[in-house]
Amino acid sequence: MVMSIRHYLDHAATTPPRPSAMAAFAATSTGQNPSSLHADGRAARSALEQARDVVAECLGASPSEVVFTSGGTESDNIGIIGAARAVRAAGKRAVVAVSAAEHHSVLDSAEQIAREGGRVRTIDVDSEGVPSIASIEEIAAGVASTPGEFLVLGAMVANNEIGTITDTAGIARALAGTATHFHADAVQAAGHIPIDFAASGADSMSISGHKFGAPMGIGALLIRRDAPVQPLGFGGGQERDLRSGSVNVPGAVALAAALTDATEEMEHSAKILVELRDRLIDGIRGAVPGAELVGPEDRGAYDRRLPGNVNIFFPGREGESMLMLLDQAGISCSTGSACTAGVAEASHVALATGRNVDDAKSVLRFTLGWTSTDADIDATIAAIADVAEKARRPDVTRSRLRPGR
Numbered sequence: 118m119v120m121s122i123r124h125y126l127d128h129a130a131t132t133p134p135r136p137s138a139m140a141a142f143a144a145t146s147t148g149q150n151p152s153s154l155h156a157d158g159r160a161a162r163s164a165l166e167q168a169r170d171v172v173a174e175c176l177g178a179s180p181s182e183v184v185f186t187s188g189g190t191e192s193d194n195i196g197i198i199g200a201a202r203a204v205r206a207a208g209k210r211a212v213v214a215v216s217a218a219e220h221h222s223v224l225d226s227a228e229q230i231a232r233e234g235g236r237v238r239t240i241d242v243d244s245e246g247v248p249s250i251a252s253i254e255e256i257a258a259g260v261a262s263t264p265g266e267f268l269v270l271g272a273m274v275a276n277n278e279i280g281t282i283t284d285t286a287g288i289a290r291a292l293a294g295t296a297t298h299f300h301a302d303a304v305q306a307a308g309h310i311p312i313d314f315a316a317s318g319a320d321s322m323s324i325s326g327h328k329f330g331a332p333m334g335i336g337a338l339l340i341r342r343d344a345p346v347q348p349l350g351f352g353g354g355q356e357r358d359l360r361s362g363s364v365n366v367p368g369a370v371a372l373a374a375a376l377t378d379a380t381e382e383m384e385h386s387a388k389i390l391v392e393l394r395d396r397l398i399d400g401i402r403g404a405v406p407g408a409e410l411v412g413p414e415d416r417g418a419y420d421r422r423l424p425g426n427v428n429i430f431f432p433g434r435e436g437e438s439m440l441m442l443l444d445q446a447g448i449s450c451s452t453g454s455a456c457t458a459g460v461a462e463a464s465h466v467a468l469a470t471g472r473n474v475d476d477a478k479s480v481l482r483f484t485l486g487w488t489s490t491d492a493d494i495d496a497t498i499a500a501i502a503d504v505a506e507k508a509r510r511p512d513v514t515r516s517r518l519r520p521g522r
């Protein structure tokens with residue numbers, strides 16, 4: 118039986134595990150608990166702490182600031198909900214400020230705090246999804262002038278759908294002198310662009326291993342030692358009492374291995390990805406008149422758009438129909454964020470940037486990663502015109518799936 122060749126352009130949803138990460142995982146998958154006091158437990162503890170040191174070094178943090186979690190969603194939940202609950206425990210009301218272009222793990226965390234008696238403010242974004250500093254300053258000033266309120270602000274380092282890179286240091290400067298917990302979602306950024314937690318000005322930051330080549334189910338929350346945050350779960354008090362439960366040592370070691378490779382290869386990989394990305398953008402525009410890039414029109418590596426992100430809307434087409442037709446052609450991509458799979462709807466990020474509902478439903482996200490090749494780009498460009506034409510027809514079967522983060 119001859120297997121058809123697949124072309125994977127959905128690395129923002131998850132990227133294939135790196136060999137170094139899988140080797141590290143296998144080498145530590147002995148089932149030893151790092152909380153045990155015997156020799157086997159001490160060996161597991163040593164491997165865990167070595168992984169913590171590596172993650173800290175790669176991301177400009179102190180090892181004591183690295184808390185291992187199950188991934189980006191849990192890290193975002195702790196960073197937003199945990200901080201807001203600490204505010205309430207201190208006798209104040211939490212005001213959670215997020216933009217409409219954030220990932221659902223941040224948006225839904227804000228809604229949870231609203232249900233618990235907090236208040237939610239929406240940060241304005243421009244047509245490229247960049248949070249408005251003026252809007253942040255206005256919100257911060259309003260909270261500061263209201264007795265008994267404390268600001269918890271969440272913002273992406275890089276947008277998961279449209280690849281826009283945010284100036285987190287600029288946000289931190291805008292918040293200087295205010296009583297604020299600033300949580301930065303770096304899930305799409307870590308391993309792809311330089312991250313320096315110490316210089317970012319953030320109080321907490323989330324990463325997820327499977328976005329840069331570790332297995333699924335492992336991530337980390339970087340959190341400053343003096344940042345008051347309450348745990349969301351309770352038990353043995355592991356990971357600074359912020360994430361109780363036996364720590365996933367093989368996952369942590371694999372995460373450290375993948376992050377090391379991604380960091381060491383970052384500059385070289387970015388050059389390759391930018392060339393592939395820009396060729397894909399030009400090829401799609403040439404094949405489908407009217408196709409328009411969502412997010413920054415940027416040809417640099419780290420300036421304003423992630424090196425491997427291509428988000429395009431196709432006026433007059435249905436994005437989910439195009440996705441399924443591309444899938445039949447052997448090309449994997451997304452209509453938005455993979456974490457929201459199961460419901461077909463307009464991209465909330467595209468809507469936040471000012472697109473209308475029809476355009477927001479025509480969006481496709483192609484994301485490249487460490488395994489991407491020229492053949493992947495060639496195949497997509499070769500297929501896209503025919504797919505776009507067929508997606509105009511009303512008899513195209515629509516999927517009810519919408520891939521995620």
